[in-house]
Amino acid sequence: MTQAKKGLDGVSIGDSRLSLVNGTEGKLIYAGYKIEDLAANALYEEVVYLLWNGRLPNAAELEELRAALAVQGAVPAEVLQQMKSYPKSANPMAVLRTSTSALAFYDPDSEDTSIEAQKRKALRMTGQVTTLTAAWYRIRQGLEPISPRKDLNLSQNFMYMLTGTEPESTAVDAINAYMVLLTEHSMNASTFTSRVTTSTGADMHSAIVAAIGTLKGPAHGGANEEAMRMFMEIAEVANVEPWFNENIKSGKRRIMGIGHRVYKALDPRAAVLRERAAALSKASGNTKWFEIADQLANLARADQYFIERNLYPNVDYFSAIVLYTLNLDVDMFTPLFAMSRMAGWTAHIIEQQTDNRLIRPTADYVGPMDLQWVPLNQRR
Ligand code: ACO
Numbered sequence: 001m002t003q004a005k006k007g008l009d010g011v012s013i014g015d016s017r018l019s020l021v022n023g024t025e026g027k028l029i030y031a032g033y034k035i036e037d038l039a040a041n042a043l044y045e046e047v048v049y050l051l052w053n054g055r056l057p058n059a060a061e062l063e064e065l066r067a068a069l070a071v072q073g074a075v076p077a078e079v080l081q082q083m084k085s086y087p088k089s090a091n092p093m094a095v096l097r098t099s100t101s102a103l104a105f106y107d108p109d110s111e112d113t114s115i116e117a118q119k120r121k122a123l124r125m126t127g128q129v130t131t132l133t134a135a136w137y138r139i140r141q142g143l144e145p146i147s148p149r150k151d152l153n154l155s156q157n158f159m160y161m162l163t164g165t166e167p168e169s170t171a172v173d174a175i176n177a178y179m180v181l182l183t184e185h186s187m188n189a190s191t192f193t194s195r196v197t198t199s200t201g202a203d204m205h206s207a208i209v210a211a212i213g214t215l216k217g218p219a220h221g222g223a224n225e226e227a228m229r230m231f232m233e234i235a236e237v238a239n240v241e242p243w244f245n246e247n248i249k250s251g252k253r254r255i256m257g258i259g260h261r262v263y264k265a266l267d268p269r270a271a272v273l274r275e276r277a278a279a280l281s282k283a284s285g286n287t288k289w290f291e292i293a294d295q296l297a298n299l300a301r302a303d304q305y306f307i308e309r310n311l312y313p314n315v316d317y318f319s320a321i322v323l324y325t326l327n328l329d330v331d332m333f334t335p336l337f338a339m340s341r342m343a344g345w346t347a348h349i350i351e352q353q354t355d356n357r358l359i360r361p362t363a364d365y366v367g368p369m370d371l372q373w374v375p376l377n378q379r380r
Pocket of ligand 1: 188218254258262
């Protein structure tokens, strides 16, 4: 039996119409459109429509989707009530995982896995996960959560549900671009997880909860938080080089937000986010965090170890600076990633279901054989 490379490196699990990741050239395409064009021009909802329908919406279709996401993004009062009983110190990704699971109890379609029901849940849950992310930010501070407003789009609603005030355009624009860039990325670990769960015939809430759990890890979506904590540890621009020599040159640690399984060139999302991070930092009057991140990336780019291994900043590196500059709590960065990825996960779940076969690989057993059974009272 052929054995795949460790970590399923380079294994294709099948066809997908959703996105193309070209790792050698550093290109990313969503259903035919370049990520740079989408990040510069698209409303998040346009990209959601593209992934769910394979084409961009016209004005009426876009408005219908925007309004539906805003209305159906409301979270049942029972789930918000449960969240108020969670420990205030709980990790926001753990809260998102648990509260997303709880949504299923109150979803009329939760156990219906017909394609029609899956599409209804994709819409509802994409709105609701954004609401849950904002709700926990408030609940853990002892504030009342806020419901989405019917007249706003998702990025506006996210900022509104955090602050309760009229969303400010610079922040909304940055969140919208961030969400567009993070929406979809082919067969990454969390998307693969969602497809494995779906392949067993399990429901959409189960598949999304599994994906959220997978995204949480620092080798995947959790890297944005770890990157920011690393920049905070460095603390000053003057410390970048000594920190690099002490922690990275010595081989003790990895630079979080650098390296990627598929990209062996610059992640195109990182290029867009670097520009965003630079502009937002300048506008905020505090460029320190951007400068630390940029100088560290430049040191890595000039270092033989990173050159030989084709290690470049990935999506999480400069997104940490974007989100921090928008005053978001560091431990909320990964939930923001999750809410942005909802459209991609749900599109993959439906794609998997449309042409399903159980995903069930094998492993080569290398353990002992033919051991003699020893009764419990004779074991040492
Ligand atoms: N810093 C220093 N060295 C690194 C880094 C890094 N960030 N990333 C990889 N390397 C080195 C490894 O030590 C290894 O060196 P070796 O060949 O001498 O053993 C080589 O580069 C290849 O690394 P692997 O771990 O084998 O690469 P893999 O494809 O398995 O892992 C991963 C990719 C997990 C992203 C890795 O680059 C990493 O840990 N990066 C930091 C965490 C991170 O940013 N994760 C987010 C990824 S993007 C996303 O999921 C949204």
